[in-house]
Amino acid sequence: MEEGLVASMELWPGPWTMLLFFLLLLLLLVPVLWGYSTSAKYFCKMAFYNGWILFLAVLAIPVCALRGRNVENMKILRLMLLHIKYLYGIRLEVRGTHHFPPTQPYVVVSNHQSSLDLLGMMEVLPGRCVPIAKRELLWAGPAGLACWLAGVIFIDRKRTGDAISVMAEAAQTLLSQNVRVWVFPEGTRNHNGSMLPFKRGAFHLAVQAQVPIIPIVMSSYKDFYCKKERRFTSGTCQVRVLPPVATEGLTPDNVPDLADRIRHSMLTVFREISTDGRGGGDYLKKPGGAGEAGP
Ligand SMILES: CCCCCCCCCCCCCCC(=O)SCCNC(=O)CCNC(=O)[C@H](O)C(C)(C)COP(=O)(O)OP(=O)(O)OC[C@H]1O[C@@H](n2cnc3c(N)ncnc32)[C@H](O)[C@@H]1OP(=O)(O)O
Numbered sequence: 001m002e003e004g005l006v007a008s009m010e011l012w013p014g015p016w017t018m019l020l021f022f023l024l025l026l027l028l029l030v031p032v033l034w035g036y037s038t039s040a041k042y043f044c045k046m047a048f049y050n051g052w053i054l055f056l057a058v059l060a061i062p063v064c065a066l067r068g069r070n071v072e073n074m075k076i077l078r079l080m081l082l083h084i085k086y087l088y089g090i091r092l093e094v095r096g097t098h099h100f101p102p103t104q105p106y107v108v109v110s111n112h113q114s115s116l117d118l119l120g121m122m123e124v125l126p127g128r129c130v131p132i133a134k135r136e137l138l139w140a141g142p143a144g145l146a147c148w149l150a151g152v153i154f155i156d157r158k159r160t161g162d163a164i165s166v167m168a169e170a171a172q173t174l175l176s177q178n179v180r181v182w183v184f185p186e187g188t189r190n191h192n193g194s195m196l197p198f199k200r201g202a203f204h205l206a207v208q209a210q211v212p213i214i215p216i217v218m219s220s221y222k223d224f225y226c227k228k229e230r231r232f233t234s235g236t237c238q239v240r241v242l243p244p245v246a247t248e249g250l251t252p253d254n255v256p257d258l259a260d261r262i263r264h265s266m267l268t269v270f271r272e273i274s275t276d277g278r279g280g281g282d283y284l285k286k287p288g289g290a291g292e293a294g295p
């Protein structure tokens with residue numbers, strides 16, 4: 001009996017053979033699924049997107065670590081990420097970069113549709129500009145560490161008081177170290193083809209530092225990317241840098257109006273530049289499409 005068991009165990013492939021077998025199976029399955037299913041394509045593309053960024057982060061860490069935590073490291077991350085748009089066949093058409101003030105600090109605000117925003121962001125990211133990110137990203141393995149080394153400002157969205165203190169500190173850094181800050185004022189990714197109401201942190205930050213706000217609008221991804229439909233093809237995204245909005249002389253009392261005004265101008269541009277492939281951004285007018293989602 002025992003002899004039989006030993007014999008059958010010997011016939012059973014070892015863990016490495018099993019792993020090789022599964023890898024081969026996966027290699028065969030991916031092209032088959034790729035041909036038949038849009039969802040499979042979506043999952044493969046998203047998995048590769050995140051995996052590739054994590055891999056690039058591993059490469060970036062030792063290079064960035066040479067300088068320690070430094071906003072100049074953001075240039076390295078930017079250079080390493082710029083090619084991803086080619087891998088995915090995403091054309092980024094940028095206009096308005098002349099609106100970036102050449103030397104002074106400022107606050108950039110932009111709409112937030114998906115983690116793909118990273119591509120548009122890296123396309124136009126000015127020098128010495130760091131994003132404000134949710135604290136959870138710090139724990140995204142090598143990507144978190146790379147972000148930390150590049151001076152990304154992390155906030156805990158669950159603790160408003162702490163987040164406000166971090167942003168007040170950022171207002172000081174902006175001025176003392178001539179840094180620009182990039183904020184997604186919607187505060188979360190928004191897939192509904194519009195813009196969520198804006199949180200006011202970015203506007204308080206700009207008013208506290210008395211620096212201009214540069215709004216940036218990225219057109220809807222619906223032509224080539226939709227999380228709900230699990231669709232991810234190639235396509236074009238328009239990126240518009242809008243003229244600076246001055247904040248000199250404004251006080252915290254002016255913040256709600258300032259935020260509403262900027263959101264309104266961004267939403268107008270968003271509607272102008274977003275299309276659904278049939279032209280004119282028709283889906284924006286459909287019920288349940290991009291209605292005014294906020295103030
Ligand atoms: C090789 C490659 C490696 C990897 C490469 C990757 C690199 C790139 C990384 C990019 C990462 C980008 C990640 C993007 C994100 O994570 S988006 C999510 C995080 N960002 C934000 O949330 C920013 C926007 N949020 C805000 O501004 C909020 O206001 C916040 C400060 C967070 C507070 O939010 P919340 O708790 O929801 O409170 P309210 O907004 O309702 O505010 C409460 C009242 O406080 C007033 N307020 C807000 N901020 C301030 C302030 N700074 N000073 C004073 N007062 C403030 C606000 O006005 C409210 O009061 P009223 O209601 O107006 O009276």
Ligand SMILES: CCCCCCCC/C=C\CCCCCCCC(=O)OC[C@@H](O)COP(=O)(O)O
Nearest residue numbers: 050053054114115117118134140143187188189
């Ligand atoms: C501009 C987007 C920056 C994307 C950075 C991509 C890093 C990808 C690397 C590793 C993948 C694991 C971490 C995935 C984190 C995705 C980052 C992101 O997009 O943050 C979303 C944040 O804003 C709002 O969060 P929620 O929409 O509230 O949950």
